[in-house]
Amino acid sequence: MSTTTVTAPAARRAVSGKKTDPLRARRRRRLSQWGFIAPAVVFMLLFFGYPLVRNVVMSFQHYSPSTFFDGKAPFNGTDNWSKVFKDDLFGKALWHTIVFTIGSLIGQFGVGLALAVFFTKRFPLNGFLRSLILLPWLVPMVVSGIVWRRILDQDTGVLNSFADTLGLGGHTPWLTSPGMALFSVILVNIWIGIPFNMVILYGGLQEIPKELYEAASLDGASAWRTFRSITLPLLKPVITVVLVLGFMSTIKILDLILALTDGGPADSTQTLGTLTYQNSFVQLDFGAGAVVGNVLILISAVFAVFYLRANRSEGK
Amino acid sequence: MAPLTVVSVLVAGAALAGCGQQRDANVYTVLNSSTDDSYHGWDAATLGRCSKQLGISIEQQSVPAAQVMTKSLRMASSKSLPDVIQFDASEMPTFAEAGGLVDLRSLGLSTRDIPKGIVDFGSYKGTYYGAARTVNTLALFYNKDILDKAGLQVPTTWAEMKETAKKLTRGKQYGIALSAGGAEDGVFQFTPFMWSNGGDETDLATKNVAGALDYWKGLLKDGSLSKSTVNWTQADVNDQFMAGNAAMMINGPWQVETLNTKKNLHWQIARIPVPKAGDASVGPLGGAILTIPNTGDTAREKTAAKIVQCMSSEKEQISYARNSWMVPANEKAAAIWRKEVPELDALADQVATARSRTTKVGARWTSVSLALQSAFQSALTGQNSEAALKKAQARATSGN
Numbered sequence: 147m148s149t150t151t152v153t154a155p156a157a158r159r160a161v162s163g164k165k166t167d168p169l170r171a172r173r174r175r176r177l178s179q180w181g182f183i184a185p186a187v188v189f190m191l192l193f194f195g196y197p198l199v200r201n202v203v204m205s206f207q208h209y210s211p212s213t214f215f216d217g218k219a220p221f222n223g224t225d226n227w228s229k230v231f232k233d234d235l236f237g238k239a240l241w242h243t244i245v246f247t248i249g250s251l252i253g254q255f256g257v258g259l260a261l262a263v264f265f266t267k268r269f270p271l272n273g274f275l276r277s278l279i280l281l282p283w284l285v286p287m288v289v290s291g292i293v294w295r296r297i298l299d300q301d302t303g304v305l306n307s308f309a310d311t312l313g314l315g316g317h318t319p320w321l322t323s324p325g326m327a328l329f330s331v332i333l334v335n336i337w338i339g340i341p342f343n344m345v346i347l348y349g350g351l352q353e354i355p356k357e358l359y360e361a362a363s364l365d366g367a368s369a370w371r372t373f374r375s376i377t378l379p380l381l382k383p384v385i386t387v388v389l390v391l392g393f394m395s396t397i398k399i400l401d402l403i404l405a406l407t408d409g410g411p412a413d414s415t416q417t418l419g420t421l422t423y424q425n426s427f428v429q430l431d432f433g434a435g436a437v438v439g440n441v442l443i444l445i446s447a448v449f450a451v452f453y454l455r456a457n458r459s460e461g462k
Numbered sequence: 463m464a465p466l467t468v469v470s471v472l473v474a475g476a477a478l479a480g481c482g483q484q485r486d487a488n489v490y491t492v493l494n495s496s497t498d499d500s501y502h503g504w505d506a507a508t509l510g511r512c513s514k515q516l517g518i519s520i521e522q523q524s525v526p527a528a529q530v531m532t533k534s535l536r537m538a539s540s541k542s543l544p545d546v547i548q549f550d551a552s553e554m555p556t557f558a559e560a561g562g563l564v565d566l567r568s569l570g571l572s573t574r575d576i577p578k579g580i581v582d583f584g585s586y587k588g589t590y591y592g593a594a595r596t597v598n599t600l601a602l603f604y605n606k607d608i609l610d611k612a613g614l615q616v617p618t619t620w621a622e623m624k625e626t627a628k629k630l631t632r633g634k635q636y637g638i639a640l641s642a643g644g645a646e647d648g649v650f651q652f653t654p655f656m657w658s659n660g661g662d663e664t665d666l667a668t669k670n671v672a673g674a675l676d677y678w679k680g681l682l683k684d685g686s687l688s689k690s691t692v693n694w695t696q697a698d699v700n701d702q703f704m705a706g707n708a709a710m711m712i713n714g715p716w717q718v719e720t721l722n723t724k725k726n727l728h729w730q731i732a733r734i735p736v737p738k739a740g741d742a743s744v745g746p747l748g749g750a751i752l753t754i755p756n757t758g759d760t761a762r763e764k765t766a767a768k769i770v771q772c773m774s775s776e777k778e779q780i781s782y783a784r785n786s787w788m789v790p791a792n793e794k795a796a797a798i799w800r801k802e803v804p805e806l807d808a809l810a811d812q813v814a815t816a817r818s819r820t821t822k823v824g825a826r827w828t829s830v831s832l833a834l835q836s837a838f839q840s841a842l843t844g845q846n847s848e849a850a851l852k853k854a855q856a857r858a859t860s861g862n
Contacts, residue, residue: 210560211559212559212561214538215538215539215561215562300688300689301636301689301707302690319689322693324839407644407693408644409644410643410644410835410836411644411693411839411840411843412644412836412839413836427532428832429828429829430531430556
């Protein structure tokens with residue numbers, strides 16, 4: 147059935163090809179190819195190219211509230227850039243972003259992978275528990291933030307009273323000590339990110355042929371050896387996807403931090419994301435906001451290139 | 463009645479037919495932050511009455527408070543500004559400075575019977591841009607039962623408050639609660655301490671400001687103030703007070719609606735204590751003001767002025783104040799309201815001496831506020847007050 151549908155137009159083209167000259171036919175084919183690509187190109191230019199270029203241009207402009215009225219945004223060279231880079235807050239925020247991103251990724255991925263492997267085993271209530279673990283994913287980020295802020299409250303939070311009943315002291319300043327707040331925010335983000343990691347990795351595990359595991363057990367391989375030599379290598383493409391997507395969503399995080407700590411106490415949880423927000427929407431200095439935004443884009447772009455490289459070598 | 467409405471509708475329609483090209487000639491919009499159900503309802507009722515009185519239809523568009531400014535800016539660039547914008551008074555200077563607002567006096571709105579402080583509150587660089595319906599400020603709320611049981615008087619000075627708070631701190635109950643969160647809430651709460659101590663937002667690196675901050679640090683050191691205070695908003699403070707975790711709190715009248723839902727809670731209010739007996743208790747003047755954005759359409763702006771006039775009329779001020787527990791801006795209205803709710807007298811007194819945050823620094827307030835937040839959070843979590851404030855002053859002046 148499928149062969150006939152494919153060959154029929156080809157045959158017809160061969161017949162008509164005799165009448166029109168081959169150059170025109172080729173041109174028409176090229177044109178129709180571009181016709182298919184065009185919508186994607188237009189979409190990309192409109193929704194990715196334009197804002198991106200705009201953001202870069204904006205970072206060299208004095209873009210203030212009055213710009214919205216008179217449309218005037220005079221170029222001010224590298225003023226915005228030097229202003230942002232001179233501010234200690236930028237250095238702090240960059241450092242916090244790095245710690246936050248790496249910490250979150252390690253935690254989310256580690257726990258997610260462990261759970262995914264755990265759920266490949268058959269046991270009662272497997273499906274039920276798996277869907278229960280999905281819950282954090284369904285809760286909007288801001289809601290999670292608000293709920294966790296209550297849980298982590300130093301005096302009235304559930305976590306500390308629980309620790310208290312266990313006799314563990316229970317006065318941990320989760321969100322109120324500048325030295326601890328970033329760590330707590332990372333913990334909450336790990337909690338939020340686990341389901342995503344687990345689901346994708348679990349899906350990847352299902353794709354690995356069962357026969358390989360049977361062969362391994364016949365060869366007498368240990369569980370660790372099986373995991374290292376079969377599971378990990380075959381899961382590698384999925385792992386790359388999970389890590390890259392996780393990276394992209396973690397580095398730009400904003401809503402969670404705003405809901406948990408508002409960047410405080412004493413700027414100890416300011417990240418590049420909250421700094422962009424603060425510059426653009428609190429101080430209404432859109433030029434400075436654009437600078438921080440550009441730095442974020444640049445970091446993401448570097449990782450996107452790594453990702454594409456990794457995928458290409460995978461294809462070979 | 464009906465024919466009159468029809469006639470006025472026709473007249474208004476005829477008058478506007480020539481100019482409103484993109485806008486619906488007979489529909490006026492008011493942008494505000496009344497996303498909360500009850501506030502949205504009260505405003506809808508007010509606008510309903512004003513629509514009827516002016517013979518036009520007025521629509522309410524509500525966005526979260528943090529988005530009023532950005533939404534208005536976007537609307538300005540797309541030339542689709544609403545007819546009236548309700549700004550938080552601390553945001554108005556920014557919009558006014560960008561050339562976005564019309565002088566209300568030039569549109570025939572009078573400031574008669576409005577106290578000077580409240581006219582200043584709605585003014586920027588001497589021009590009156592915003593009419594307030596009601597204003598608010600902070601006060602000391604206390605749990606009467608707890609104070610009575612301990613046999614303690616309501617504190618009026620810093621020393622008294624410190625002592626009372628210490629005595630009331632026992633078990634899970636803290637003596638006092640306040641917000642020192644990293645947002646405008648915390649700064650708002652710090653201003654009465656800063657100002658009553660002679661400190662000023664034009665220079666944060668002074669002994670007076672440091673003294674106020676050291677007073678907060680002292681409360682924290684005594685254990686009278688929870689360490690979580692740096693993570694609390696004003697709403698969180700109210701929750702703690704309602705849950706009985708705090709005997710006193712610094713808060714505003716917008717919490718009264720929630721406070722009154724708990725029937726067995728007997729709260730009362732007093733003026734915020736001052737450094738020494740006899741000092742003036744200066745609180746921050748808060749609240750929203752009605753402004754008319756500059757659309758270039760004079761006829762519409764004139765009608766918008768009538769809408770503002772109606773919304774801020776004595777009658778509407780009292781009705782809004784009754785609902786929201788805030789103090790009417792107009793002197794006569796305030797006098798009537800005072801008789802109705804004597805329990806909020808201390809608040810009305812505090813409003814009379816309250817100060818606007820933007821009178822001195824204008825559009826620079828956000829920079830000062832961000833620097834100050836960072837400073838008091840650093841100080842409350844261990845840093846030296848003077849060092850933290852010195853850094854904050856440098857940051858505020860560099861505009862970062």
